[in-house]
Amino acid sequence: MGADKDDKRGWHGALTLFGHAMTSIDPTPPAPSPALPVPPAHVARPHSPAEDFYAIAIGCAFIAMGLMLLKQAKLVTGGMAGIALLLSYLIHLSPATLFLLINIPFFLFAGRAMGMAFGLKTLFANIAIMGVGLAMPYAMEIARISPFFAALFGGSIIGFGILAIARHGAGVGGVGVVALILQKSRGWNAGRTQMACDVLILLASLPILNAERFGLSVLSAAAINAVLFVNHRPGRYIGH
Structure with a gap:
């Protein structure tokens, strides 16, 4: 009997200690630790109107020079530049003039799809390309040019001209405008979109070009x- 009483007292003491332990636990969850500071996102500073004007003017000069080199080598290329060159071999107009004329239908489309500012800048760029292209023969004369050099260098500076114009909120019309709209709306790479269109334009030049050209x-x-x-990949360039 004494042992039973001792056991009961032992169990009672253990339960009492367990009850005190449970009531001493704070049911309130601990406060969350402060989050690590997040560095502020980089905010790009928009280009000034003077910067836009200068970059677009340089881009137009690059495109006009590239057209001149390709024309001297009797080559064609992709995009509206290719269509302008192709037509220049059939009618007596400069590629720069044809570049503006065939882009006229795209100006309204560019203004509606990308905004009036984009449309006006695109119109200015095309007029500038025509102006520089018409003035180029009076500024320089090319007596001889390697067709390979004309293809590689002329194509590259046309690409950099398109890039400079696009970086500053404008386009060069035609395929370039469509490519930029698709990149903005759907994230399609502008280079890949234009390449698909270029294949069709180059195929159209087969009747007038030999295999080498x-x-x-x-x-x-x-x-x-x-x-x-x-x-010109989406997300790579943070400027405006």
């Missing part, structure tokens, strides 16, 4: 698109 024309189109593919 057709191959070099393909090289010039590849040079344009390589510049755009590498440098």
Whole structure:
């Protein structure tokens, strides 16, 4: 009997201690630890109107010079530049003039799809390309040019011209505008979109180009698109 009483007292003491322990636990959850500070996101500073004007003017000069080099080598390329060159071999107008004329239908489309500011800048860029292209023969005369050099260098500077204009909120019309709209709305890479259109334009030049010049024309189109593919990816450039 004494042992039973001792056991009961032992169990009673243990239960009492357990009850005190449970009531001493704070049911309130601990406060969350302070979050680590997040560095502020980089906010790009928009380009000034003077910067836009200068960059677009330089881009137009690059495109006009590239057209002149390709014309001297009797080559074609992709995009509206390719259509302008192709037509220049059939009618007596400069590629720069044709570049503006065939882009007229796209100006309204560009203004509606990308905004009035984009449309006006695109119109200015095309007029500037025509103006520089018409003045270029009076500023320089090319007596001889390697077709390979014309294809590679001419295509590359046309690509950099398109890139400079696009970086500053404008386009060069035609395929370039469509490519920029698709990149903005759907995230499609502008270089890949333009390359698909270039294939069709180059195929249209087969009746007037021999095999060598057709191959070099393909090289010039590849040079344009390589510049755009590498440098105009969505999210890579933080400027405006």
